[in-house]
Amino acid sequence: MKPGVVLVTSGPGSSNLVTPMLNALLDGTPMIVICGQVATTVQGTGAFQEIDIMAIAKICTKWCAAVERIGDLPKIVDEAFYHASSIRPGPVLISIPKDIGKAIFEPTHTTNPLIRAPRLLKQGILRQNRIVLKNSLSTPSIQEDIDHIAKLVNDCQRPIICAGHGVLTNASGPTMLSQIAEKGRIPVTTTLLGLGCFDEAHELALHMVSTYGAPYANYAIQSADVVLVFGARLDERAVGNPLHYAPNAREAAQARRGGIFQFDFTHSNVGKIIKPTQVVIGDLSEVLPMLLQRLKSGRNREEWLDQIERWKKKHAFRVPPEGMHGHASPQQTIAELDRQTSSLKHRVTITTGVGQHQMWAAQRYRFKYPRSFVTSGTLGTMGFGLPAAIGAQMARPDHIVIDIDGDASFCMTMEELLTASQYDLPIKVIVFNNNAQGMIAQLQQADYGGRVCYNRQANPNFVQLARSMGCESQRCEYAGELSRCIQWLLECPRPALLDVVMDEMKMLPIVPNGKALDLITLE
Incomplete structure (x- = not known):
């Protein structure tokens, strides 16, 4: 994903970006904010349009920096692009005082070496990543743990993939997702921010899972014995009542024949609401090909796929007739x-x-x-x-x-x-x-x-x-x-x-607050 760049003035120009920066931070959107600031000679005096933007930015960005010398500018800009695009993308902010913004930069002003390019640095991090097992003191190799997960997928009866925004932040993510689904004959549902990562016209598509999602997607999650989570945080909208999320997969985990397996780039997205059976930390472009390689092709899942097809036919989204006044719905x-x-x-x-x-x-x-x-x-x-x-x-x-x-x-x-x-x-x-x-x-x-x-x-x-x-x-x-x-x-x-x-009408189907995903109000 290419980052967006925003240029604003000091004071209200900067403070007006609090909501956009928070939105980008929470949704993992790369954004670089370059804002003005009062001149260094009057900072701290309550000058016209002076605010402490750094204090504000610390709570709504991944990273922020104030330029204090013109020679620091190249390094800070380079770092900003790295932080905006690396690990989980998000917003960053650079504050440039008025006098530094008016200065003329000369290459001889640079006193700090530029950091390495983001992709090279990210690969360096990836080589050190290990899989992490919850409640385990050991950290076995990624290969061994993906072997274990692949075996469970190959042997299980009712697998499902829940794909989130993390699949879309990776250039090869959607392709890898499609290949895994087709090779393993695994149905795919997506979160709200994951929509588009899988072709919704595909026979394996279950569309959106959510308290506002497709009933058949919710039923499938609740019935699956293996849930593969790719790049999704599993927030409360995606899981309903967390105590009752994916009960069959949790039961299968107890019997060591299934479970909830979460693939993500960073620990910060894992285990906040749903405790997975096992976690794989790594770039999806690195770990998903490993899983694909280990999956058996042509796995017979006709009974599971037939059940899903029955749900899809029974609970297909209907188009209601026009309203009482003849308006379109x-x-x-x-x-x-x-x-x-x-x-x-x-x-x-x-x-x-x-x-x-x-x-x-x-x-x-x-x-x-x-x-x-x-x-x-x-x-x-x-x-x-x-x-x-x-x-x-x-x-x-x-x-x-x-x-x-x-x-x-x-x-x-x-x-x-x-x-x-x-x-x-x-x-x-x-x-x-x-x-x-x-x-x-x-x-x-x-x-x-x-x-x-x-x-x-x-x-x-x-x-x-x-x-x-x-x-x-x-x-x-x-x-x-x-x-x-x-x-x-x-x-x-x-x-x-x-x-x-239009006439006013209720948004249905919906999972009432505090209910499990499969307790859906349909009409």
Whole structure:
């Protein structure tokens, strides 16, 4: 993954980046922030736009540094790119005082040697990595432990792979995942941030596992005797009630015929909620080929795969009919978008805000290619979708970038339509307009006996708003207009917004708070 670079001024420019930096830190996104600072001669005096950005950055970055001499700049920039991209990617910050920023750099100013290139240094770390067994004083070699895991996979009856964002941060990760799944005939489910690492049209695809995930993915995790976790943290959204996660795999671990096996690059992602049976620490590009080599091909798992197919047919995502007022439903909208982009997915990038629309998109849009889904997973930042679409469009000018957004989330950053217009970025925005904060209302109803508060909102006229900022726009009032409106949106050569009027409705299926993954509310 290539890091994004952000340039901001001192004071509010820097403090406004706290949420983006936290989002990048929690989701493992490489980002380099270069911020201004007041001149060294007035630091500590409460000068105009002076803040202690280093104190702030220490809690929301992987690494931060303040440039004190012009000669230190090359080394600090080099280190910043290393830290942003190595181990688990994340945000870093460089603070450059005004007087140093205005200075003219000469090569003779450099007093410190540059650090080694990130890839070389990372390989050096990898050679020292060992597998770590929980509750064990020994650290046997990776080869021996992958031998053990591969034997369990080869001998087990009901294996499953849970793939996360770590697969996408590795260039060869999606390819290795696909090869392991196909060779071992192992079904694959993904976390929210892992969507796109496995072709969701593949017969072995189980789509997203989550408290908002596909029922058949949840059932498979709960029934499996071996769970292989590749690059996923297993947070509470992915596991439901941790005491009841993967009970069959845990039982198999007690009998030494299965278990939960977690592959990750760093210990910091392991064992926070779910204690795995065994952990492999290492670059997935190094350890997954070792596992692939040891798997038996053509393993007969027809009984397991038949059971999964029955679950998939019984609990397939249905498209509900239009609402009582003839409006399109969220599910209809995403299904139609998925249909019209089915042959274009090699150059489609989807972004979302945060709310019901985010979960509907994750559930129902079928991702085929790596890094085609950009969303705020861990921090859950409303307003993320539109700025993310702008960034994705600039990084991928040949892609069709579509922001699927809710009205409440979109209102957080809707002014950025002006940025898209100014730079003529042909992003597409679909606003689910139900005049409500749907996820908030749904959670309030579940937690407080049906009582709700502050979950309704008065929206602006999104069509007129977009046009006032130089963007194209249309409104889809009724379900019968949906196909034509989405076709218009996809064909529009300029930044465009489609305002889809909808009725308020619950986001289903869902695992109620505190319940096991397979205790799903379906309707």
